[in-house]
Amino acid sequence: MISPAFIGKIAILAETYHGEKRVSITPQIAERLIKSGLKVYVEFNAGIAAGFSNEDYIANGLK
Numbered sequence: 001m002i003s004p005a006f007i008g009k010i011a012i013l014a015e016t017y018h019g020e021k022r023v024s025i026t027p028q029i030a031e032r033l034i035k036s037g038l039k040v041y042v043e044f045n046a047g048i049a050a051g052f053s054n055e056d057y058i059a060n061g062l063k
Contacts, residue, residue, distance in 0.1 A: 012042040012057075015049065023050040031060035 010033060012025045023046055025033070030040045042057045 009039045009041065012040065012046050012062075014043045014046040021049040023047040023052060026050075027052055027056040027060040027062070030057060030062055034061045 010025070010030075012023065012030065015022060025040070027047070030042070033040050040062055042054075042062045044054060047053070047057065
């Protein structure tokens with residue numbers, strides 16, 4: 001478990017490199033981070049190329 005005192009916020013940003021389809025954090029992992037006490041934010045459409053919709057992230061507790 002990551003200590004919230006060590007890291008308070010995590011941002012998931014959209015990849016800008018041409019042809020890159022990966023996303024740094026999946027909705028399921030983001031949910032686990034939130035449950036550990038961290039604040040996780042996702043950029044609009046950050047996971048689209050990797051097959052994760054904005055709704056997938058929202059359903060797992062992201063803003």
